[in-house]
Amino acid sequence: SYELTQPPSASVSPGQTAxxxxxxxxxxxxxxxxxxxxxxxxxxxxxFKNRERPSGIPERFSGSNSGTTVTLTISGVQAEDExxxxxxxxxxxxxxxxxxxxxxxxx
Amino acid sequence: xxxxxxxxxxxxxxxxSLRLSCAASGFTFSTHSMNWVRQAPGKGLEWVSSINSGxxxxxxxxxxxxxxxxxxxxARNSLFLQMNSLRVEDTAVYYCARDSPVxxxxxxxxxxxxxxxxxx
Numbered sequence: 001s002y003e004l005t006q007p008p009s010a011s012v013s014p015g016q017t018a019x020x021x022x023x024x025x026x027x028x029x030x031x032x033x034x035x036x037x038x039x040x041x042x043x044x045x046x047x048f049k050n051r052e053r054p055s056g057i058p059e060r061f062s063g064s065n066s067g068t069t070v071t072l073t074i075s076g077v078q079a080e081d082e083x084x085x086x087x088x089x090x091x092x093x094x095x096x097x098x099x100x101x102x103x104x105x106x107x
Numbered sequence: 108x109x110x111x112x113x114x115x116x117x118x119x120x121x122x123x124s125l126r127l128s129c130a131a132s133g134f135t136f137s138t139h140s141m142n143w144v145r146q147a148p149g150k151g152l153e154w155v156s157s158i159n160s161g162x163x164x165x166x167x168x169x170x171x172x173x174x175x176x177x178x179x180x181x182a183r184n185s186l187f188l189q190m191n192s193l194r195v196e197d198t199a200v201y202y203c204a205r206d207s208p209v210x211x212x213x214x215x216x217x218x219x220x221x222x223x224x225x226x227x
Contacts, residue, residue, distance in 0.1 A: 031210065031212070031213075033210070033212070033213045033214075035152070035214075037152075042202055042217040042218065042219055042220060043144075043152065043202075043214075043217055044217070045207070045213055045214060045215045048207060048209070048210040048213040048215075049210050049213070052210070054207075054215060084151075086151065086152050088152075088154075088212075088213075088214075089212075090211075090212040093166075094157065094164070094166050094212070095154075095166060095168070095169075096142070096154035096157065096166075096212060097154065098144075098151060098152040098153065098154060099151075100151050101151040101152070
């Protein structure tokens with residue numbers, strides 16, 4: 001199995017830009033996905049295939065990738081964006097892995 | 108409305124068994140791969156198992172070591188997780204999640220979760 005590494009926490013002021021990274025060897029060849037989980041709620045898919053956004057997800061959420069690192073960017077952060085964010089991928093044998101999660105605090 | 112509703116959680120003693128169910132509605136269940144994901148209290152998400160639409164391909168997290176069995180009944184639009192030899196460390200909220208039709212291994216619909224507590 002493999003691992004995906006995220007910073008445990010991040011903080012940003014309202015209106016600023018938040019960036020959350022996720023690194024892992026498998027990301028060089030596999031897609032990454034991002035989920036937002038607010039307190040007491042189920043996760044929500046916000047980015048798929050590294051950079052695609054599901055319908056209904058605000059444009060301020062974007063994804064990118066380079067080598068073995070993928071990045072979630074939240075532009076113009078709002079108070080409602082305070083949540084835990086998880087990256088996820090799957091290896092060639094369909095084993096799914098989640099990153100440890102990043103708690104985003106909006107100051 | 109597309110919906111997943113889990114049930115079957117509860118309190119069980121170490122070494123006991125539990126069977127979780129997930130009822131799907133609002134979409135064609137039989138055409139989607141499905142998954143179980145768990146989250147221990149205050150911890151991150153952990154993938155448990157996946158099953159494809161026809162139950163031909165089934166995958167488990169290595170850490171489960173054969174204690175859990177995933178299955179589905181497409182006629183009843185239901186997903187199941189049989190959990191045996193439960194341990195204290197299996198205590199978690201268990202979510203069922205649907206594979207996205209446009210991105211395999213992306214989980215686009217989640218249930219609200221069912222709590223499993225393993226304690227003596």
